[in-house]
Amino acid sequence: MKCHNMGSKGSSHKCKKQSFHGGVHNKRSLVMHDDIRILLMGNPNVGKSVIFSKLTGLDVLTANYAGTTVSYTEGHIHYHGKTATLIDVPGTYSLEATSPAEEVAVNFLEDGANVVICVLDATNLERNLNLALQIKQKDIPIIYALNLIDVAENKGISIDVEKLEKELGAPVVTTVATRNVGLKELLDTAWEYSLKEAIPITPVHISQDERWQEVGRIVENVQVVEHRHPTFWDKVGDITVQPFPGLPIAMLVLTFSMLFVVGGGQGIRSLLLLPILNNYYIPVVTTFVSGFVAEGILLNVLVGEYGVLIKGIEWPFFLILPYVTLFYIVMSFLEDSGYLPRLGILLDSMLRRIGMVGSNIVPVVMGYGCAVPAILGTRAATTRKQRIMITSLVALAVPCTAQSGAFIALLGDQSIIALVFVYLVSFAAIIVAGYILDKLIPGEAEPMLMEVPNLLKPSSSALMQKIWIRIKQFLVEAEVPMLLGILFAALLVETGMLLVIGNILEPLVAGWLGLPIEASLALMLGIVRRELGVLPLLELELTTLQLIVGSLVALFYLPCVTVMAVIIKEFDLKLSLYVLGFTTITAFTLAGIFNQVARLLGFQ
């Protein structure tokens, strides 16, 4: 039973035995005859995904800005002997679809449902009601969740719920979704309403102006706003969008984030993980396996140079995981506080010079975690040009967190300057490639029009949950390909095949790039996962120049197979082939030129 999300912090009635348990369905399954189909709808960033994850017990990622949910997510709720399919529909400002994410929302309404839960943001009732009145025109029973009432109260906004119910002609349940307040009542109401037959509505065609007048009248009737002095977070929120001190603050935030991940990761590894690995794990496993397996290829495959039991544990858990964890702590904090869109506002005019807009900063920063959600996140962008630009740049020059971990481990110990250098090259590449792509891809960057979320102190339980989801995802997604990659490496090394392949690639790897031929292993493994394009270099004794060249190849090299698959799915085969081509060519060209020039200048 998965009722932990509801019961953990709420009051006692929240977790009855027969109550909730969820299941994941990524595809739209056929709705069973007696199933209830519930749509969660509303403006962007009003908390639909939080309500969804609390009600279904499913892990979905939420954040404090518009456009977190770009596709729908579906989950099941079993409650009072009935099963409901709850659909978390991407947020939309109106039913006039202007982006792919909004189209999804409109299509869901067209498909019909037993009940719509329309989530209203109590701090912004007017704009939310504009959408609510549009949804109300459909032949589907509708109930309302008035969310974020705690934030509204802090801002001095009070709403007469009874009056609002009368105005809307439907129940309104007040909720604070992040703290489980009101969710049980919301579910009860949804259950009750799902049994009702929809009363056929003759759509009344009113103009936008007339609708806004109606909204204005309702708001006037139900809402009282008292002037409150801005809170500490309001003030911080205000100054972070002023160029001064906003830009220096941004520099501080980014520098601190980087130091936290790099320094923290190095610290955890050297003080805690490496002693455990070297003093306990490796000796114990090696001794244990040697007791059963005779010397030979099998023993080497298990615990040798590329031993599956050694590297298959060391690389993901002892090497990459600390950085991934720390990165997602920072990332989740930036997301939930609502800071990222502010960074987008500050950087908008600079990003425009390279064909992007401020709001694109969100998927790009996500790309430093993993390119997959970054590319999916581009659905919130309104033009195809923007989507292609972000996808290409992330695939080319944004290292994912696992690869960053590998870079830090590889370069950090030998030369911190080399590490900084590789990242500077990555930034420079984003700027140059952005400039070129902007000229190549037809179309203009859309003017910015973006909601600035309230700056909030993130809820610690939501943060913990989110970080945990991401670490779990990393481990699930990384471990199997990593083991297979290492097994492949071990077999190549033990059978001597690596030398054969190395000799074939010798002109490229040794001649042009100046690396030992064993480095061709990184090129092969790098296709599977980005960090595997770096990690094999750890096993070779390389000079600083070779380390930088190897890192540059890995940085620009083709993104991993998963990312290629996502590009095909989200766009088409053609774009994925372009990406494959320009990443690989850039990798070998730039790294090779760097190597040749450095050697001419006398570096070794």
Add this chain to the structure above:
Amino acid sequence: MCLAKYESNMPCIIEQLPEGGLLNSMGLRKGSKVSIKSRQFFGGPLVVQYGSRCLAIDKKIAEQILVKGCAD
């Protein structure tokens, strides 16, 4: 006067704005009371407060929004 040129932190009333589209569904319309919270360098967006919320509006769009001053 267009919104882009209006003084910061002074409330004003929208008299005219580009028809339809996102601006409207985001809640800005004729008669809305707004004030500029911040401006960015090099023609970056303006942060405009309306009610208790803020919107980042491209300077180009802000140039098409006409406003008049108001007493408060």
